[in-house]
Amino acid sequence: MNKxxxxxxxxxxxxxxxxxxxxxxxxxxxxxxxYYGLMKWDGVGKMSFIGLHNYTELIRDELFWNSAKxxxxxxxxxxxxxxxxxxxxxVLSAQIRGANTFRKIYLIPMLLSSVAIAQLWLKIFHxxxxxxxxxxxxxxxxxxxxxxxxxSIVLYAIFIPILWQYAGxxxxxxxxxxxxxxxxxxxxxxxxxxxPWRIALSIxxxxxxxxxxxxxxLAVVGSLKYFDLIYVMTxxxxxxxxxxxxxxMYRKAFKEYDFGYASAIGFFxxxxxxxxxxxxRRATVTKDSIQYS
Amino acid sequence: MQxxxxxxxxxxxxxxxxxxxxxxxGVLYLVLAVVAVIQVFPLLWLLLFSxxxxxxxxxxxxxxxxxxxxxxxxxxxxTQGHISAYFFNSVWMTVVSxxxxxxxxxxxxxxxxxxxxxxxxxxxxxxxxxLMIPVHSTLIPLFSLFTKTHLTNHPxxxxxxxITFNLPITIMxxxxxxxxxxxxxxxxxxxxxCSVNRIxxxxxxxxxxxxxxxxVIINMIYNWNEFIFVxxxxxxxxxxxxxxxIQNFIGQYTTDWGAIGATLMISIxxxxxxxxxxxxxxxxxxxxxxxxx
Numbered sequence: 001m002n003k004x005x006x007x008x009x010x011x012x013x014x015x016x017x018x019x020x021x022x023x024x025x026x027x028x029x030x031x032x033x034x035y036y037g038l039m040k041w042d043g044v045g046k047m048s049f050i051g052l053h054n055y056t057e058l059i060r061d062e063l064f065w066n067s068a069k070x071x072x073x074x075x076x077x078x079x080x081x082x083x084x085x086x087x088x089x090x091v092l093s094a095q096i097r098g099a100n101t102f103r104k105i106y107l108i109p110m111l112l113s114s115v116a117i118a119q120l121w122l123k124i125f126h127x128x129x130x131x132x133x134x135x136x137x138x139x140x141x142x143x144x145x146x147x148x149x150x151x152s153i154v155l156y157a158i159f160i161p162i163l164w165q166y167a168g169x170x171x172x173x174x175x176x177x178x179x180x181x182x183x184x185x186x187x188x189x190x191x192x193x194x195x196p197w198r199i200a201l202s203i204x205x206x207x208x209x210x211x212x213x214x215x216x217x218l219a220v221v222g223s224l225k226y227f228d229l230i231y232v233m234t235x236x237x238x239x240x241x242x243x244x245x246x247x248x249m250y251r252k253a254f255k256e257y258d259f260g261y262a263s264a265i266g267f268f269x270x271x272x273x274x275x276x277x278x279x280x281r282r283a284t285v286t287k288d289s290i291q292y293s
Numbered sequence: 294m295q296x297x298x299x300x301x302x303x304x305x306x307x308x309x310x311x312x313x314x315x316x317x318x319g320v321l322y323l324v325l326a327v328v329a330v331i332q333v334f335p336l337l338w339l340l341l342f343s344x345x346x347x348x349x350x351x352x353x354x355x356x357x358x359x360x361x362x363x364x365x366x367x368x369x370x371x372t373q374g375h376i377s378a379y380f381f382n383s384v385w386m387t388v389v390s391x392x393x394x395x396x397x398x399x400x401x402x403x404x405x406x407x408x409x410x411x412x413x414x415x416x417x418x419x420x421x422x423x424l425m426i427p428v429h430s431t432l433i434p435l436f437s438l439f440t441k442t443h444l445t446n447h448p449x450x451x452x453x454x455x456i457t458f459n460l461p462i463t464i465m466x467x468x469x470x471x472x473x474x475x476x477x478x479x480x481x482x483x484x485x486x487c488s489v490n491r492i493x494x495x496x497x498x499x500x501x502x503x504x505x506x507x508x509v510i511i512n513m514i515y516n517w518n519e520f521i522f523v524x525x526x527x528x529x530x531x532x533x534x535x536x537x538x539i540q541n542f543i544g545q546y547t548t549d550w551g552a553i554g555a556t557l558m559i560s561i562x563x564x565x566x567x568x569x570x571x572x573x574x575x576x577x578x579x580x581x582x583x584x585x586x
Contacts, residue, residue, distance in 0.1 A: 029434035109335075111514055123339075124338070133486050
């Protein structure tokens with residue numbers, strides 16, 4: 001057994017093609033991003049080494065911090081919306097007939113491309129012909145908002161399709177985790193006279209703490225690198241009021257041809273994602289991990 | 294499934310058919326139904342306006358049916374708007390990338406779970422850390438790499454990145470299944486003097502058919518919806534896929550809502566079809582691939 005199953009040439013044949021791909025197209029590029037960040041470079045011509053100039057520039061760049069602020073706001077909104085998703089999942093797991101169908105319906109938007117979602121919501125938000133303002137007008141609201149061209153509400157408006165897109169995903173994860181909580185625990189609590197609320201707060205939610213931690217990481221890191229939908233819907237506008245870190249990086253590279261500076265942003269984005277992952281995991285370490293399978 | 298039925302029984306016996314319980318359930322259903330409506334109505338509105346002309350969209354109530362269904366919107370964008378070309382690009386690039394990803398990921402997962410070698414956990418770690426890397430941090434070096442190797446504006450740049458960036462998640466989906474797969478058949482095959490390649494292709498691979506289909510559908514959805522790589526690496530219409538193609542198309546026909554609606558419907562129809570046929574697999578795949586971060 002051992003001899004056949006540790007045949008080195010077969011192992012090499014099976015692993016090396018994939019390994020080369022991820023080394024060449026994932027790991028080498030992230031190192032190069034950090035390296036290009038030390039250069040002045042327009043993407044085609046010669047690079048010239050300028051040390052940490054791009055990085056010190058980045059720290060002083062108000063437009064960048066503005067976009068970072070928007071990214072972190074989206075991360076906070078996304079984390080808060082997890083509470084809503086958790087409540088829906090708790091309702092779903094309350095012995096609802098058709099729970100399986102509901103969770104599948106919820107999932108539909110998540111399967112569509114962000115580009116299609118963005119184009120659809122551009123129409124939904126359309127000030128005069130969009131369905132949203134139609135509905136608001138029929139409810140008697142006279143001054144319906146210009147969702148995407150008003151700088152003070154555009155970021156909140158953009159969060160609506162994000163909420164819509166990811167609802168099914170998080171509900172699905174929470175529902176699956178809640179289904180894994182052994183029914184014997186819930187049953188004995190019920191016999192002891194605990195209310196459904198009490199059971200949810202003291203038994204079900206603590207038992208899925210590990211999964212919740214993962215979803216917080218997903219929501220935060222996912223928001224920090226959010227791009228497609230915003231790029232298509234507003235391109236970061238009007239006047240930078242919906243710019244996020246990834247769209248700012250893209251603008252610097254592919255519109256302003258400042259590849260060195262954009263690389264510095266890309267490297268910073270990578271560091272921020274890794275640090276946030278680490279921080280959230282650390283901050284929420286469960287004292288003794290609970291087993292429930 | 295078993296747990297669900299047991300739970301349901303205990304609840305009915307505990308609650309009986311008390312009236313407050315029934316009202317409570319009514320409220321829960323209402324919550325779930327409202328969420329379902331929110332998730333589906335934007336898409337229903339899209340379907341309706343893809344079958345109307347501008348006059349009907351702007352003057353009729355949002356959810357009113359048009360005088361007659363204007364399928365000519367679909368015909369127009371399919372034949373005049375390059376949409377058919379974009380569609381077929383999406384199809385073949387998705388199919389090729391998925392096939393290669395599945396094969397390579399199966400090789401790696403087999404080597405990681407069935408064979409014995411040093412560095413196993415290190416290599417597994419490399420693939421899993423790949424899940425956390427934001428694609429934007431790799432974008433500029435990849436663009437520069439493909440420019441140097443003359444692969445920009447070439448389908449290979451898209452296919453290679455799709456394969457590479459989907460390998461980690463595909464391996465992750467497969468790992469769980471491989472761990473639970475019994476090894477007896479393989480052990481017997483080794484005793485009979487079977488080679489590793491034969492064991493992999495004629496014993497293990499067929500046994501993983503169910504997880505393969507899950508991995509295929511998840512890969513399909515990811516590739517079909519991908520935007521930023523195509524938008525960055527491909528500039529000629531010849532190789533654009535649907536996500537980028539509809540961006541172009543809509544840029545040219547901004548005022549023709551019916552045409553835009555038809556384009557969006559065409560871009561999401563394959564996903565909706567896959568959803569109707571394979572929703573269980575999709576749910577499984579998303580749940581299996583979600584616990585990353």
